[in-house]
Amino acid sequence: xxxxxxxxxxxxxxxxxxxxxxxxxxxxxxxxxxxxxxxxxxxxxxxxxxxxxxxxxxxxxxxxxxxxxxxx
Numbered sequence: 133x134x135x136x137x138x139x140x141x142x143x144x145x146x147x148x149x150x151x152x153x154x155x156x157x158x159x160x161x162x163x164x165x166x167x168x169x170x171x172x173x174x175x176x177x178x179x180x181x182x183x184x185x186x187x188x189x190x191x192x193x194x195x196x197x198x199x200x201x202x203x204x
Contacts, residue, residue: 133153133154133158133159133160133163135150135154137160137163138150138153138154138163140160141160141163141164141167142163142167142195149194149195152194153191153194156187156190156191156194157187158187158188158190158191162185162187162188162191163191165184165188166184166188166189166191166192166195167195169184169188169192170192170195170196
């Protein structure tokens with residue numbers, strides 16, 4: 133997956149995030165799936181979609197913003 137592929141899915145993102153995503157070895161399809169899960173995880177479960185694969189779950193973890201309760 134290229135930098136341009138990542139930007140086409142996520143929009144402008146930090147270069148460190150791009151490097152982290154590339155290092156996962158994920159495909160653009162897996163990135164799209166991770167992005168969909170972030171935006172509508174409950175809806176996807178309700179549709180009967182399978183839970184994300186390990187690689188998609190790793191992408192979700194990279195892309196999610198920390199909750200306020202995680203902050204000191």
